[in-house]
Amino acid sequence: MNKNKTYPSYLAFGTVAIYFVFLFLPGVLGIFYSFTDWNSFHPEVNFVGLSNYQRIIAPNQKYMDYISNTVIFTIATTLAKSALGILLALLLTHKLVLGKALHRMAIFTPLVMSYLVVGLVFKSLLHPATGFVNIALRSVRLDFLANNWLSDASLALGTVISVDTWKGVGYIMVVTIAGLKSISATYYEAAEIDGANYWQRFLHITLPLIWPVLLTITILNLTYGLRVFDIIYALTNGGPGHATDVINTAVFSAFSKGDYAMGTTLSTVLFVFVMAISYFLVKMMENKGEEL
Amino acid sequence: MKRFIALMTVLAVICAMFAACGSSGSPSDAPAGDSQAGQTPASQDESAPANRPITVTFGSHQSGLPVSGIEQELAKEFEELTGMSIDFQVTPDAQWRDLLNVKLNAGEAYDIMNVDADPLSIISRINPEQNCVDLSGEGWLSRIDPVVLPGVTVNDKVYGIQFAGTRKSMIVYNKQIFSDLGLAPPTTYDEWKQVCQAILDSGITPIYEATQNGWHQVLPLFETGSHYVTLYDDLYGRLNRNEMNVLEVKEIGIILGQMKEFAELGFFGDYFMSQSVEGAQEALATNQAAMFNIDTGWVNELETEFPHTFDNFGIFAAPWADNQTISVNTTCNAFFISKDSNYVNEIKEYFNFLASPENLKKRLEGDPSQESLCWPEVESRAKPEFQAYFNSLPHGMVMQVGTSYIDPQWMDVGKDIDAMYAGMMTPDEVFQNIANRRDEMARLQRDPAWQ
Numbered sequence: 242m243n244k245n246k247t248y249p250s251y252l253a254f255g256t257v258a259i260y261f262v263f264l265f266l267p268g269v270l271g272i273f274y275s276f277t278d279w280n281s282f283h284p285e286v287n288f289v290g291l292s293n294y295q296r297i298i299a300p301n302q303k304y305m306d307y308i309s310n311t312v313i314f315t316i317a318t319t320l321a322k323s324a325l326g327i328l329l330a331l332l333l334t335h336k337l338v339l340g341k342a343l344h345r346m347a348i349f350t351p352l353v354m355s356y357l358v359v360g361l362v363f364k365s366l367l368h369p370a371t372g373f374v375n376i377a378l379r380s381v382r383l384d385f386l387a388n389n390w391l392s393d394a395s396l397a398l399g400t401v402i403s404v405d406t407w408k409g410v411g412y413i414m415v416v417t418i419a420g421l422k423s424i425s426a427t428y429y430e431a432a433e434i435d436g437a438n439y440w441q442r443f444l445h446i447t448l449p450l451i452w453p454v455l456l457t458i459t460i461l462n463l464t465y466g467l468r469v470f471d472i473i474y475a476l477t478n479g480g481p482g483h484a485t486d487v488i489n490t491a492v493f494s495a496f497s498k499g500d501y502a503m504g505t506t507l508s509t510v511l512f513v514f515v516m517a518i519s520y521f522l523v524k525m526m527e528n529k530g531e532e533l
Numbered sequence: 534m535k536r537f538i539a540l541m542t543v544l545a546v547i548c549a550m551f552a553a554c555g556s557s558g559s560p561s562d563a564p565a566g567d568s569q570a571g572q573t574p575a576s577q578d579e580s581a582p583a584n585r586p587i588t589v590t591f592g593s594h595q596s597g598l599p600v601s602g603i604e605q606e607l608a609k610e611f612e613e614l615t616g617m618s619i620d621f622q623v624t625p626d627a628q629w630r631d632l633l634n635v636k637l638n639a640g641e642a643y644d645i646m647n648v649d650a651d652p653l654s655i656i657s658r659i660n661p662e663q664n665c666v667d668l669s670g671e672g673w674l675s676r677i678d679p680v681v682l683p684g685v686t687v688n689d690k691v692y693g694i695q696f697a698g699t700r701k702s703m704i705v706y707n708k709q710i711f712s713d714l715g716l717a718p719p720t721t722y723d724e725w726k727q728v729c730q731a732i733l734d735s736g737i738t739p740i741y742e743a744t745q746n747g748w749h750q751v752l753p754l755f756e757t758g759s760h761y762v763t764l765y766d767d768l769y770g771r772l773n774r775n776e777m778n779v780l781e782v783k784e785i786g787i788i789l790g791q792m793k794e795f796a797e798l799g800f801f802g803d804y805f806m807s808q809s810v811e812g813a814q815e816a817l818a819t820n821q822a823a824m825f826n827i828d829t830g831w832v833n834e835l836e837t838e839f840p841h842t843f844d845n846f847g848i849f850a851a852p853w854a855d856n857q858t859i860s861v862n863t864t865c866n867a868f869f870i871s872k873d874s875n876y877v878n879e880i881k882e883y884f885n886f887l888a889s890p891e892n893l894k895k896r897l898e899g900d901p902s903q904e905s906l907c908w909p910e911v912e913s914r915a916k917p918e919f920q921a922y923f924n925s926l927p928h929g930m931v932m933q934v935g936t937s938y939i940d941p942q943w944m945d946v947g948k949d950i951d952a953m954y955a956g957m958m959t960p961d962e963v964f965q966n967i968a969n970r971r972d973e974m975a976r977l978q979r980d981p982a983w984q
Contacts, residue, residue: 280977281638281660282656282657282977282978282979283978283979301965301969368804368807369803369804369807370803370804370807389804389806389807391807392744392804392806392807392955393806393955394952394955394956394957474628478627478628478747479948480948480951481744481806481951481952481954481955481957482948482949482951482952482953482954482955482957482958483948483952483957484952484955484957493631493635494631496634496635496638497630497631497632497633497634497635497638498634498941498974498977499634499638499657499977500977501638
């Protein structure tokens with residue numbers, strides 16, 4: 242008997258079985274179905290090779306636009322949430338800021354609101370004629386800034402990204418604050434004695450020590466961004482036209498039309514994206530951890 | 534021994550979890566007020582007693598329920614009589630069809646589903662043979678107008694109950710504005726453009742367009758079908774047999790170009806991409822807009838909501854591509870019962886209640902947007918002025934009822950038209966997409982005409 246083992250391995254059987262049946266098997270089946278013509282109209286399923294994947298890249302289809310929108314959304318929200326989250330975390334751990342708990346709560350609150358509510362509220366706030374945002378802009382003579390925020394194709398994706406950042410930045414802030422709190426004050430005291438300014442302290446103490454936290458929030462942001470659906474469904478339903486359609490709105494649309502094969506094909510593409518990015522980020526985190 | 538007990542415990546937990554996942558539960562155990570009650574697939578409880586407090590879910594899209602609230606009022610009366618309450622779960626129009634299909638495909642349908650019913654799309658929309666309860670034996674079938682039955686019938690079995698009468702989509706216009714500006718209802722596209730320009734010059738938005746609902750912007754294309762059939766012999770039959778491509782109906786392309794031109798000329802106003810159908814009443818009643826493309830029954834609703842508009846609104850056939858015909862839509866929303874519902878008998882009882890002569894009368898009186906019901910025993914209340922106009926022009930069937938694979942792509946066409954207005958697609962691309970989607974749907978459904 243291996244004395245190093247704390248628990249016998251058969252205790253993991255239950256978890257493995259559940260994981261296999263409910264997670265692994267459906268995932269593999271999903272990939273398998275992407276090579277078939279599975280649909281809601283006919284019970285039999287035929288192997289069609291790569292034709293579903295060919296449909297995705299066909300010039301008369303818009304799927305590549307949806308993939309592009311997904312990537313833009315993911316990169317933009319990841320950068321915006323991370324930058325703003327870190328900035329807010331630094332601000333709200335600074336000794337000169339008063340009412341830190343109140344500020345933190347206010348910034349965190351949007352996270353607990355449902356996407357549907359956020360969608361409805363922002364649709365109302367951003368209405369070009371009757372919305373609060375444009376009315377406020379016009380009232381201070383900034384008419385030129387009043388726009389069709391959700392119905393102008395050139396602005397809609399940016400608007401959705403902004404709303405999503407507003408909703409999600411509180412979480413990044415809270416996680417980063419936890420990371421900042423774990424840094425011992427002695428490092429900063431020593432650096433101050435050595436004459437380091439704020440920026441130098443941030444660059445050489447704060448950033449390296451919260452690096453694992455930053456990588457974790459980046460993985461969370463990236464995997465969320467690639468899988469985004471709710472906020473887009475609630476705010477624009479992919480519109481105007483297809484300006485804000487992403488992979489998951491296309492998956493939803495394919496399933497709703499009974500074209501299950503296309504739904505699973507798009508899901509497989511998404512799965513590969515998420516797996517590849519997560520793998521590299523986790524590897525990066527491990528390497529960085531070893532360096533530290 | 535300890536090891537054996539631990540192993541057995543693990544196996545027992547796994548078995549219990551799988552058993553729990555597979556359990557369908559007892560339908561009669563569903564608590565009252567549980568809005569998910571009907572979403573649990575279970576065997577039908579045919580012997581369920583009446584007069585007990587149960588709740589059934591009623592899924593509908595926003596415009597599928599009268600704004601007046603008469604549907605909810607009738608449901609309330611039924612609840613007082615029987616104890617069965619109806620939980621109305623309303624979804625925005627733009628998301629309803631996708632949501633319903635996803636729910637059906639996931640086996641989580643509502644107990645009652647309010648679905649657009651037309652003979653060519655009924656299978657792709659709700660697949661009644663697979664998802665709905667057969668209502669062929671119901672007593673009310675002998676009283677409903679047979680003209681609407683093809684929309685709710687599959688293989689000689691009736692699956693739905695419908696109440697609304699036939700609809701005619703027209704341009705509703707403000708007589709006062711037209712009179713003040715010395716304008717007459719146009720009969721050609723060029724005349725219409727001049728009329729719109731004159732109205733725009735007076736500071737009023739000529740046409741209230743609403744793209745937020747996803748369906749309204751599509752009306753000009755397919756509710757001008759009666760015009761197309763006067764130009765092409767056996768149009769719908771040839772399209773359905775795939776002997777003709779929809780791209781050959783040049784007028785659809787022409788209308789798309791005209792719609793784009795109207796938008797660019799500012800005839801729809803500045804914010805039409807953010808407007809919804811629900812805002813039309815106020816816009817027309819307060820003279821912010823002069824015209825609106827809608828079913829004529831809407832005028833009654835407007836006059837009820839804004840009494841000062843009484844008799845101030847007339848109608849004319851939309852002169853897209855010089856159309857001078859009236860397209861009639863015999864299909865409408867119909868109620869279907871989910872096969873997975875635990876309360877089939879109770880819902881059948883509810884349908885009988887709705888189909889009683891007094892409740893049909895109450896429905897028409899309580900819903901100003903309806904001119905008539907598809908129940909001949911209830912007298913129509915169409916305005917004589919409108920009726921005279923209808924009688925003066927030739928009639929035909931709307932394209933989505935006569936042609937396959939048009940109605941199922943309605944919302945997709947709406948998104949494409951939005952993209953056209955936003956400058957992301959050309960009218961030709963929108964038109965081409967309509968043809969592509971027909972081919973794609975026919976391929977998916979293995980339509981013999983496309984083999």
